[in-house]
Amino acid sequence: MLELDRIDRKILALLQAQGRISNTELAQHVGLSMSPCSERVKRLERGGVITGYHARVSPAALGRELLVFVEITLSSKSEDVFDKVRTELQLMPEVQECHLVSGSFDYLVKARLGGMDEYRNLLGSILKKLPVPAQSHSYVVMEQVKESLEIPVGL
Structure with missing residues (x-):
């Protein structure tokens, strides 16, 4: 470092x-x-401190105004299952972020979509592609209060 x-x-x-x-x-x-x-x-x-430069694009300009968070709980906790789930979720372009978390569920997924039909298709796709049965809970964002990509630098 x-x-x-x-x-x-x-x-x-x-x-x-x-x-x-x-x-x-x-x-x-x-x-x-x-x-x-x-x-x-x-x-x-x-040194890997700066990892890239990006343009911030308006989701509304691309018709991607629906923001959804999905909690996924897997029925099996083997390393092989986690590897397969990780691979499947990384391949989905609608998934902006995916985090393996501690707590009452396994993955927290953030997806940006064009509407409820896309959301329903995404959720079905996620659950179909998982190697084991899973439970999901979804949260549709009604208002985005804050979004920042900036990391405090400690000045």
Whole structure:
């Protein structure tokens, strides 16, 4: 793991907030000249601290306004079953996030869909492709109160 100093953390905060900021602007904000600033960004990329740059796309613009969270509880807890479930869920483009969790269920799935028909098809597809019987509980989001991809950098 890379050791991050205050300047690295400032760079990370700025890039998370403004992914398209120019190197010139970034350097000015953190108090470096362009070359050392660029080298720091490259070091953060090579070190796996910065894992990519992404455009945030409006779900409404693509007709994907339905946001659903699904809890999945598997009837078998073998490693082989978990591997198969993980593989199946990773292949589903509607699934934005999938987490193996501790607690009263096994997986928490976040899916972005075009409507209830797509949701019903997705849920049926998930349950059909699982290698063992499973239970599911779904939660349809009525209002998204907060969504952020930014990770606090500890400034």
